[in-house]
Amino acid sequence: MEFAELIKTPRVDNVVLHRPFYPAVEGTLCLTGHHLILSSRQDNTEELWLLHSNIDAIDKRFVGPLGTIIIKCKDFRIIQLDIPGMEECLNIASSIEALSTLDSITLMYPFFYRPMFEVIEDGWHSFLPEQEFELYSSATSEWRLSYVNKEFAVCPSYPPIVIVPKAIDDEALRKVATFRHGGRFPVLSYYHKKNGMVIMRSGQPLTGTNGRRCKEDEKLINATLRAGKRGYIIDTRPLNVAQQARAKGGGFEQEAHYPQWRRIHKSIERYHILQESLIKLVEACNDQTHNMDRWLSRLEASNWLTHIKEILTTACLAAQCLDREGASILIHGTEGTDSTLQVTSLAQIILEPRSRTIRGFEALIEREWLQAGHPFQQRCAQSAYCNSKQKWESPVFLLFLDSVWQILRQFPCSFEFNENLLIMLFEHAYASQFGTFLGNNESERCKLKLQQKTMSLWSWVNQPSELSKFTNPLFEANNLVIWPSVAPQSLQLWEGIFLRWNRSSKYLDEAYEEMVNIIEYNKELQAKVNILRRQLAELETEDGMQESP
Amino acid sequence: MEHIRTPKVENVRLVDRISSKKAALGTLYLTATHVIFVENAPDTRKETWILHSQISTIEKQATTATGCPLLIRCKNFQLLQLIIPQERDCHDVYISLIRLARPVKYEELYCFSFNPKLDREEREQGWMLIDLSEEYKRMGLPDNYWQLSDVNRDYRVCDSYPTELYVPRTATAHIIVGSSKFRSRRRFPVLSYYHKDNHVSICRSSQPLSGFSARCLEDEQMLQAIRKASPGSDFIYVVDTRPKLNAMANRAAGKGYESEDNYSNIKFQFIGIENIHVMRNSLQKMLEVCELKSPSVSDFLWGLENSGWLRHIKAIMDAGIFIAKAVSEEGASVLVHCSDGWDRTAQVCSVASLLLDPHYRTLKGFMVLIEKDWISFGHKFNHRYGNLDGDPKEISPVIDQFIECVWQLMEQFPCAFEFNERFLIHIQHHIYSCQFGNFLCNSQKERQELKIQERTYSLWAHLWKNRGDYLNPLFRDDPSQTQGTLHLPMTPCNFMYKFWSGMYNRFEKGLQPRQSVTDYLMAVKEETQQLEEELEALEERLEKIQKVQLNRTQVKSKQSEPSRHSGFSTSDNSTANTPQDYSGNMKSFPSRSPSQGDEDSALILTQDNLKSSDPDLSANSDQESGVEDLSCRSPSGGECVPSEDSGKDRDSDEAVFLTA
Numbered sequence A: 001m002e003f004a005e006l007i008k009t010p011r012v013d014n015v016v017l018h019r020p021f022y023p024a025v026e027g028t029l030c031l032t033g034h035h036l037i038l039s040s041r042q043d044n045t046e047e048l049w050l051l052h053s054n055i056d057a058i059d060k061r062f063v064g065p066l067g068t069i070i071i072k073c074k075d076f077r078i079i080q081l082d083i084p085g086m087e088e089c090l091n092i093a094s095s096i097e098a099l100s101t102l103d104s105i106t107l108m109y110p111f112f113y114r115p116m117f118e119v120i121e122d123g124w125h126s127f128l129p130e131q132e133f134e135l136y137s138s139a140t141s142e143w144r145l146s147y148v149n150k151e152f153a154v155c156p157s158y159p160p161i162v163i164v165p166k167a168i169d170d171e172a173l174r175k176v177a178t179f180r181h182g183g184r185f186p187v188l189s190y191y192h193k194k195n196g197m198v199i200m201r202s203g204q205p206l207t208g209t210n211g212r213r214c215k216e217d218e219k220l221i222n223a224t225l226r227a228g229k230r231g232y233i234i235d236t237r238p239l240n241v242a243q244q245a246r247a248k249g250g251g252f253e254q255e256a257h258y259p260q261w262r263r264i265h266k267s268i269e270r271y272h273i274l275q276e277s278l279i280k281l282v283e284a285c286n287d288q289t290h291n292m293d294r295w296l297s298r299l300e301a302s303n304w305l306t307h308i309k310e311i312l313t314t315a316c317l318a319a320q321c322l323d324r325e326g327a328s329i330l331i332h333g334t335e336g337t338d339s340t341l342q343v344t345s346l347a348q349i350i351l352e353p354r355s356r357t358i359r360g361f362e363a364l365i366e367r368e369w370l371q372a373g374h375p376f377q378q379r380c381a382q383s384a385y386c387n388s389k390q391k392w393e394s395p396v397f398l399l400f401l402d403s404v405w406q407i408l409r410q411f412p413c414s415f416e417f418n419e420n421l422l423i424m425l426f427e428h429a430y431a432s433q434f435g436t437f438l439g440n441n442e443s444e445r446c447k448l449k450l451q452q453k454t455m456s457l458w459s460w461v462n463q464p465s466e467l468s469k470f471t472n473p474l475f476e477a478n479n480l481v482i483w484p485s486v487a488p489q490s491l492q493l494w495e496g497i498f499l500r501w502n503r504s505s506k507y508l509d510e511a512y513e514e515m516v517n518i519i520e521y522n523k524e525l526q527a528k529v530n531i532l533r534r535q536l537a538e539l540e541t542e543d544g545m546q547e548s549p
Numbered sequence B: 001m002e003h004i005r006t007p008k009v010e011n012v013r014l015v016d017r018i019s020s021k022k023a024a025l026g027t028l029y030l031t032a033t034h035v036i037f038v039e040n041a042p043d044t045r046k047e048t049w050i051l052h053s054q055i056s057t058i059e060k061q062a063t064t065a066t067g068c069p070l071l072i073r074c075k076n077f078q079l080l081q082l083i084i085p086q087e088r089d090c091h092d093v094y095i096s097l098i099r100l101a102r103p104v105k106y107e108e109l110y111c112f113s114f115n116p117k118l119d120r121e122e123r124e125q126g127w128m129l130i131d132l133s134e135e136y137k138r139m140g141l142p143d144n145y146w147q148l149s150d151v152n153r154d155y156r157v158c159d160s161y162p163t164e165l166y167v168p169r170t171a172t173a174h175i176i177v178g179s180s181k182f183r184s185r186r187r188f189p190v191l192s193y194y195h196k197d198n199h200v201s202i203c204r205s206s207q208p209l210s211g212f213s214a215r216c217l218e219d220e221q222m223l224q225a226i227r228k229a230s231p232g233s234d235f236i237y238v239v240d241t242r243p244k245l246n247a248m249a250n251r252a253a254g255k256g257y258e259s260e261d262n263y264s265n266i267k268f269q270f271i272g273i274e275n276i277h278v279m280r281n282s283l284q285k286m287l288e289v290c291e292l293k294s295p296s297v298s299d300f301l302w303g304l305e306n307s308g309w310l311r312h313i314k315a316i317m318d319a320g321i322f323i324a325k326a327v328s329e330e331g332a333s334v335l336v337h338c339s340d341g342w343d344r345t346a347q348v349c350s351v352a353s354l355l356l357d358p359h360y361r362t363l364k365g366f367m368v369l370i371e372k373d374w375i376s377f378g379h380k381f382n383h384r385y386g387n388l389d390g391d392p393k394e395i396s397p398v399i400d401q402f403i404e405c406v407w408q409l410m411e412q413f414p415c416a417f418e419f420n421e422r423f424l425i426h427i428q429h430h431i432y433s434c435q436f437g438n439f440l441c442n443s444q445k446e447r448q449e450l451k452i453q454e455r456t457y458s459l460w461a462h463l464w465k466n467r468g469d470y471l472n473p474l475f476r477d478d479p480s481q482t483q484g485t486l487h488l489p490m491t492p493c494n495f496m497y498k499f500w501s502g503m504y505n506r507f508e509k510g511l512q513p514r515q516s517v518t519d520y521l522m523a524v525k526e527e528t529q530q531l532e533e534e535l536e537a538l539e540e541r542l543e544k545i546q547k548v549q550l551n552r553t554q555v556k557s558k559q560s561e562p563s564r565h566s567g568f569s570t571s572d573n574s575t576a577n578t579p580q581d582y583s584g585n586m587k588s589f590p591s592r593s594p595s596q597g598d599e600d601s602a603l604i605l606t607q608d609n610l611k612s613s614d615p616d617l618s619a620n621s622d623q624e625s626g627v628e629d630l631s632c633r634s635p636s637g638g639e640c641v642p643s644e645d646s647g648k649d650r651d652s653d654e655a656v657f658l659t660a
Helices: A084-098 A128-135 A170-179 A214-224 A237-247 A271-286 A292-302 A305-323 A338-353 A358-369 A396-410 A418-432 A442-447 A457-461 A464-470 A505-548 B087-100 B118-127 B132-136 B173-181 B215-230 B246-251 B278-291 B297-307 B309-330 B345-354 B363-376 B381-385 B398-412 B421-433 B444-450 B458-464 B517-550 B569-574 B607-612 B616-617 B654-659
Strands: A009-021 A020-031 A035-040 A046-051 A057-063 A066-073 A078-084 A145-146 A162-165 A187-192 A197-201 A231-235 A261-265 A329-332 B008-017 B023-030 B032-037 B047-051 B055-060 B068-074 B078-083 B147-151 B165-168 B192-195 B201-207 B238-241 B264-271 B333-337
Touching: A009 A046, A009 B165, A020 A084, A020 A128, A035 A170, A046 A261, A046 B264, A057 A084, A066 A084, A078 A084, A128 A145, A128 A358, A170 A214, A187 A338, A187 B215, A187 B381, A197 A305, A197 A338, A231 A305, A231 A464, A261 A271, A261 B381, A271 A292, A271 A305, A271 A396, A292 A305, A292 B192, A292 B297, A305 A338, A305 A396, A305 B297, A329 A338, A338 A358, A338 A396, A358 A457, A396 A418, A418 A464, A505 B517, B008 B032, B023 B078, B023 B087, B032 B078, B047 B333, B055 B087, B078 B087, B118 B458, B132 B363, B165 B215, B173 B215, B192 B309, B192 B345, B201 B309, B201 B345, B215 B238, B215 B333, B238 B309, B278 B297, B278 B309, B297 B309, B309 B345, B333 B345, B345 B363, B363 B398, B363 B421, B363 B458, B381 B444, B398 B421, B421 B458
Parallel strands: A197 A329, A231 A261, A231 A329, B201 B333, B238 B264, B238 B333
Antiparallel strands: A009 A020, A009 A078, A020 A035, A035 A046, A057 A066, A066 A078, A145 A162, A162 A187, A187 A197, B008 B023, B008 B078, B023 B032, B032 B047, B055 B068, B068 B078, B147 B165, B165 B192, B192 B201
16 A cells, blocks of 8 residues: 555645644645644744654534644644645545554554664663563572463463463463463562562463362462462452453452462453543543533543552552562453553562663563553554544553652652653653554564564663653662552642643743752762862872872 | 649550551640640650640540540641540540630730740841831832821721831822721721832722712722822722622622722722631531541542632632733732732732732742731731630631642742742641741731730741741742743633642641652752862862972871762661551451550650740651651751651651561
8 A cells, every 4th residue: 555545635835733832833734654744834844743643533624715623642632733725624634534543553654764863772672581580580599481482372462481480381381371361371570589579460360150270370379489478369350340250251269279379359440441531531631611620520530540549559559468468469350461560560660679760660661561461552542532432442551651650759759760751651652653562462563573674662762862851860769669658639630641731831841950950060069079089189199298208 | 734634644545547557655745835645655755746726626536445536636737636545534635625725815825935045136136037118118119109108007097907008199198087987997998019110009908888879089089099109000900809799798788899880990800709608618628538538539539629629729819810910911000809808808919919029939028928918917817717715707717728829839830939838838837836926916906015026936037047948949039930920821720729738638748749859959959059168178279289289388288078978868768668558448468556565654744845845846747657758868967957747756667567
């Protein structure tokens, strides 16, 4: 297919662009295969450069010959284009519609994007499972790397390499895989060096209605317990949902078969409930007509912060089991690809100082989201403005990022990165020039040959010039576990995401700048003082030497 | 002391508000001025001090097997739940506190016994720190249009106004007196703020006694005089801050509002801020929400909305914004009133002034603003904040709302204010504490009669002395936002107004951010200053040595500079904190009650050590989470910045968890 077929009108003059907090711009609108570009005619600089894949929905209106296209983006921005000429407007609208909903992944921009920067470190090789495992293997010999999923045959949504208890061989893993949803047998998610306790994750056990059991499964998870120790299984679903799952062949671990484990049910919502929550929240944020009370009730009705609270609470509980109770845990929901990952990754943010560094956080995203098989392609296909109710969209990853932001807000000095990194990840999960978030799992990414054909997001982020934007000037390494508050008074709407386009950030930006200045100036002085002190010391020893003979 | 039935009760439990698992065992003391709870735990001996004047309500609840619960709610939003083993003791404490918390004479208040060990001269200087004559001078007064009037000498015309008042030059004594007779409580229009750049003023008064049709020539002339005093505009705004319905109802009582037909060249505007009763109930409802035990997000947001509190805050802000725009953009003077002109009028005038004039966004300027718009113009502190036993219907969080408006502005303009959140919180605390004389009584006249300045100390001097604690590290005194007016959108940006948990949940530290950016930056700035000094000293020495070497004179200079501490990293080791109760109702974790020390605590509370203890530290509360207190980050070696709610409060939870 040629993009040209989809672009009926590649260029329209005298188009007026309206954006909140910017004056209207008149210019020339150009459509390319992947971008919508508007450049003002005066100085020929681009005023707008928008990826088609960032477009969530469009509306069109006509007043006489003047057409208006309202473009709603996946990052929640809304822009308006006034296009003279009904035919041009219709053409542009239908082209945008077609180009923003291409169904073939290989037509997406990452396959066409050629970076303008020099790749110093190829992000595709930045976080290899073997390297990650080395971080653990120095502390424990109870775990091993398994290549049982090398061909993605045992579990299609797992990476080729996983970490499993040393005592369990690949044959047993294959058997366990048949007993777990989607073949997702329990694997290591996190090793708590402080006390050797672990977080494992998996899919639900396929017990069905007649209480099927699997000796290898029991053996596998028991292999992770120290003698005489008990562990916790955190099921992210409420008990009744887990019970209902049995009718469909799923289920939960019967205490009789797992006597050393205590099961805890939580209720993290999934799929369309989260999607609807996001739609309501964004609607409320965009509606400026209602009064104060209406705003609060709409914020409440969206349930967004309720979801945040539930996710954070579960993650804190998991962290508490590990750190305070000294117990290992297994986490799963149904598939083990959504709420499970929210919990395992947030627990690591709380427990592990490394995951609060930039590099460590990237590794966490790579390990717990990308390789762990969170279906990004499905979940992030549409955002808050999408009307067509497709089953798979869900802001699971955004909720995770929001939860991290909540912790960051409560511990502003304990993270090496700032809010911008989280916002950037949100944007790229939904629309990107990089291949990192394409596909639903490693198997799909392999088939697409993303490593050969596209650029990794990390190659770009980890350049020093980019990193500085994401670095938190307040950061001071904090090696302790950080326990966030999950009380409603402590949870806030993430303005940087949800009000980003609805309020001017001028004064907040100024404050950030001032903060950077204060710290930079301090560092500068520190450096100067150190130099002078050294000089002085040298001079004084010279002095002494001259004196002594 | 005659009101104290029992000065000491042992084996009292202080219940933790967030997690019911932990209650601290200790001894409760009643003194003439404080309720004090001292924990038995021998390593901490944590003390919680509550001033009697902070006590808002005392509630004795039904006796249970463990004892008799006593709930003490404070005006600074602290909530203390005690369990007293014997019903009889509980009753005695209850009866004593009921009396102690409701003094009937001013002389019973803490400020008359509080002695910060300053001599007379220091005290007098303290009272001179804030000088309103200076402030009017700063505004450019008197000038060709405005003059100081002595019409209210000895409070002859209006007993709730100050004696020093600015009025238009063209307003004769005859006009003023005539106008005063046509205004509620004779609070005639006077100047509140003068915008000298364009000769525009904000004036204030009470409502006119217009009824359905009454007129008063002098009052009409008074408004004319105000208009003529700003020659740039051919009209003035008259802003009635009440809801229209309330104002209309007042007409039946012979009061009301100005008719555009009778007053020439006015533009009349209602801005619906509710009355003190609505506000009192609203706060009550919001505090109930804050008190909820582990509320869901829905409970919280629904309750917050239902309280209407943020809607009221927004109404006050909107009024202030309206006036600031009229003054700075339209160049029109504004006369503001409500009913008596001492509640909503004070709120609105001070919010508008704060928006218009960067001076009021500085530490000293803010003190001046409160002194001018609230204290001098007869805001009824005693009635509103219940310092003396009085009509509970007079109580209302009027100035609390103003203080919150300032906080909301600080959130939106982080670089525009010289002071920080702690400054606001401490002012709020002391409005109720009665530890300083500033906020006593209902008017200047009463304060003068009581000889407050001779018998008590000024809060402003106390705050100024400790100003280092109150600075906003992000304050910029040059760029755009501190110069002139703060521009807020008039469009309804509701999401800009947020719940202030730092105030209303401030004693629940577990709910607050665990690291303070403000304190961190203050520590950095302090270190920067030391570095600057050291740099200078080093440069000097270097120069000297080089000179010496050049001259070949061999004078050995001594190495005296101590090696510098490495940054601020030391205090970070104290970033210990404990998890909250995340498991909800589930019994998955056995509760681990701390091992209680049974030793009797023998604390001798003499009046002397009572007085010497810093009252600012008295407000400790028991907290869930012992997170590091970043105020300890002072680079000068981990010394605690005194703050009324940090202080000596070391958490014991950590130990409990670790030894368990």
